[in-house]
Amino acid sequence: MDSKEFKKIRKRLDRTQKAIALLLGVSQKAIHSYEQGWRNIPPHVERQMLFLLSRMDGNPKVIRPCWVIKKCHPSIKVRCPAWEFNSGKLCWFVNGNICCGDASKDWKEKMKRCRACKVLKTFL
16 A cells, blocks of 8 residues: 555545544554655555445445355365455455465565455455
8 A cells, every 4th residue: 555545545534644543553643654655554554444444334345255256166265264254355354365376475465466356446
């Protein structure tokens, strides 16, 4: 997530920098730094911002879980934490999910895959 996307999501959430800082458990100065591009946005902050955005009323809802959309083979599905925890609509939120046949090595790689996927794109 870059500074422009962070600010765009904050505005879609209709929150001030102070209010989003409280929701995220960070300082208002950190929010200012994220939006100015002075500081990288940590994975846990990105995850929380996307989660809050996904829970907004009026967002389109993914009707089917990710494993249905992606047509996951049963042998892959049973190893995937998104399936195990019935989180097919929040698969992008779960680390270690077996998307595209294997787990991503880190958050950056995972989000690159997720941003290209219909499940996350439905509310971005």
